[in-house]
Amino acid sequence: MTSAAVPDHPWLLPGSLAGAAGRSRRTTRDWLVDSLCFLLGLGWVLLVTADAAAPDPEFATPLPQRWMVPVDALLGLVCCVLLWVRRRWPLGLAVVTLPLTAFSLASAVPLLIIYFTVVVHRRTAVALGITAAGLVTNFFFSYLRPDPHLPYWVATVWGVVLSLSVLAWGMFVRARRQLVVSLRERAERAEAEQQLRVTQARHLERTRIAREMHDVLAHRISLLSLHAGALEFRPDAAPEEVARAAGVIRDSAHAALQDLREVIGVLRAETAAEEDPERPQPTLGDLPALIEESRSAGVRVSVRDVVTAAEQVPVAAGRSVYRIVQEGLTNARKHAAGAAVTVDVGGGPGDGLTVEIRNRWPVGSVTGPEIPGAGTGLVGIAERVSLAGGRLEHGRDDSGDFRLTAWLPWPA
Structure with a gap:
C-alpha cells in the first residue's frame, strides 16, 4: 500500500493499517458493517441471477446472452468477497473493478459499496476521478444491459443520478467524520493545555513559597544566631537577660520549625490544595x-x-x-x-x-x-x-x- 493511500486521519478509516506491520485492526463495529455489506451484496447477486434466469419471456435474458447469467453471477460473488478487504485497498479495488460497471448487473451493489468507501476515505480529487470514470462506463452499461421498461437515455440518467447520490452521501460522511476528529483533537489539546497551566501554576506557587520560606527563615534564624552569640560572648550576663534571650531563642526556633513544616508539607503535596495552606501573609x-x-x-x-x-x-x-x-x-x-x-x-x-x-x-x-x-x-x-x-x-x-x-x- 503506497503512502498516497493512507487516510488523512486514522480514525477516518475504521479498518486502517495498524503500525508499520501493515496489519488491519478490525473492531466489532467494523465486523458488523462488513458483514451487513456482504449480505446486501450477496442478496443482490442472488436476486439479479434469479430474475435473469426466470422463465417469464418478458423478464428472461435472450438466448444469445444466456451465457452471461452465470458469468455475471460469478463476478458478483467475487465482488462480494472483495468487500472484506475494501478497507485496506479501496482505491485499488475501485480501479480494478471499474470495467465491471460497464456490463455486470450482479456486481452493482458490491461495486457501489467499494465506490462509497473510496469517497469516504480518500481525497476529494481521487473520488471525483473515480466518479468521472464510472459515469463514462455508465453509458456502455445501458447499451450492453438495456432495461426492457426504460429507454436508453432514461436508464443512463438514472445511473448518473445514482452515482452522484452516492458521491454526495460519501462526502457528507467524510466531512462529518473529519469534524468529529477535529473536535476531539481540539478537546484533547484543550485538556493538555489546561494540565500544562495547572502544572505551571503549581510550579510558580512552589517557587513563591520557597521565596517566602527564605525570607521568613532567614529572618528568624538570624535572630537565633544573634541571641546565641550574645549568650556565648556574655557568659556572666544577669540571669534575667539569659532567661529573656533563651525565651526569644525558643520562640524563634518554634516559629521557624512551624514555618518549615508548613512549607515542606505544601511542597510534598502531589496536587494543589483548594484552600490556601499558609497562614495569613504579613x-x-x-x-x-x-x-x-x-x-x-x-x-x-x-x-x-x-x-x-x-x-x-x-x-x-x-x-x-x-x-x-x-x-x-x-x-x-x-x-x-x-x-x-x-x-x-x-x-x-x-x-x-x-x-x-x-x-x-x-x-x-x-x-x-x-x-x-x-x-x-x-x-x-x-x-x-x-x-x-x-x-x-x-x-x-x-x-x-x-x-x-x-x-x-x-x-x-
Missing part, C-alpha cells in the same frame, strides 16, 4: 511587630513612617514592603552586627510607596561566628519588586552607608 500593618522583634534582639532600629492613608495600601504592596524591611534587617544583623539601622517608609495613593533601609558599613572583620546565608535574599526581593512593577536599588552610597531602597506603585 501586611504593612505588621511592620511595627517586625521592628519590635528586631529591637528585642538588640538591634538599634529607628523608624520614620510617613505613609498617608495607610489603611488603603494594596495588600500586595504592603506585603512587599514588609518583606523588603525584613530582608534589610536580616542583612544588617548578618553583615553589620551592632550597627544602627534606620527604616523610612513613605508614600501615598498615586505617588507610590517608598521604603529605605540604611545602616553603617561594617568596619574591620566580623567579631564572632558569621551567620550563614544563601546569598539570594536580595535576588528574591528584586524579583518581587520587578513583578510588582517597581524599582529596587541597593549598595554603598556616597556617605559610606549601605542603602537598600525600593519604590512600589500605588494607584490613586
Whole structure:
C-alpha cells in the first residue's frame, strides 16, 4: 500500500493499517458493517441471477446472452468477497473493478459499496476521478444491459443520478467524520493545555513559597544566631537577660520549625490544595511587630513612617514592603552586627510607596561566628519588586552607608 493511500486521519478509516506491520485492526463495529455489506451484496447477486434466469419471456435474458447469467453471477460473488478487504485497498479495488460497471448487473451493489468507501476515505480529487470514470462506463452499461421498461437515455440518467447520490452521501460522511476528529483533537489539546497551566501554576506557587520560606527563615534564624552569640560572648550576663534571650531563642526556633513544616508539607503535596495552606501573609500593618522583634534582639532600629492613608495600601504592596524591611534587617544583623539601622517608609495613593533601609558599613572583620546565608535574599526581593512593577536599588552610597531602597506603585 503506497503512502498516497493512507487516510488523512486514522480514525477516518475504521479498518486502517495498524503500525508499520501493515496489519488491519478490525473492531466489532467494523465486523458488523462488513458483514451487513456482504449480505446486501450477496442478496443482490442472488436476486439479479434469479430474475435473469426466470422463465417469464418478458423478464428472461435472450438466448444469445444466456451465457452471461452465470458469468455475471460469478463476478458478483467475487465482488462480494472483495468487500472484506475494501478497507485496506479501496482505491485499488475501485480501479480494478471499474470495467465491471460497464456490463455486470450482479456486481452493482458490491461495486457501489467499494465506490462509497473510496469517497469516504480518500481525497476529494481521487473520488471525483473515480466518479468521472464510472459515469463514462455508465453509458456502455445501458447499451450492453438495456432495461426492457426504460429507454436508453432514461436508464443512463438514472445511473448518473445514482452515482452522484452516492458521491454526495460519501462526502457528507467524510466531512462529518473529519469534524468529529477535529473536535476531539481540539478537546484533547484543550485538556493538555489546561494540565500544562495547572502544572505551571503549581510550579510558580512552589517557587513563591520557597521565596517566602527564605525570607521568613532567614529572618528568624538570624535572630537565633544573634541571641546565641550574645549568650556565648556574655557568659556572666544577669540571669534575667539569659532567661529573656533563651525565651526569644525558643520562640524563634518554634516559629521557624512551624514555618518549615508548613512549607515542606505544601511542597510534598502531589496536587494543589483548594484552600490556601499558609497562614495569613504579613501586611504593612505588621511592620511595627517586625521592628519590635528586631529591637528585642538588640538591634538599634529607628523608624520614620510617613505613609498617608495607610489603611488603603494594596495588600500586595504592603506585603512587599514588609518583606523588603525584613530582608534589610536580616542583612544588617548578618553583615553589620551592632550597627544602627534606620527604616523610612513613605508614600501615598498615586505617588507610590517608598521604603529605605540604611545602616553603617561594617568596619574591620566580623567579631564572632558569621551567620550563614544563601546569598539570594536580595535576588528574591528584586524579583518581587520587578513583578510588582517597581524599582529596587541597593549598595554603598556616597556617605559610606549601605542603602537598600525600593519604590512600589500605588494607584490613586
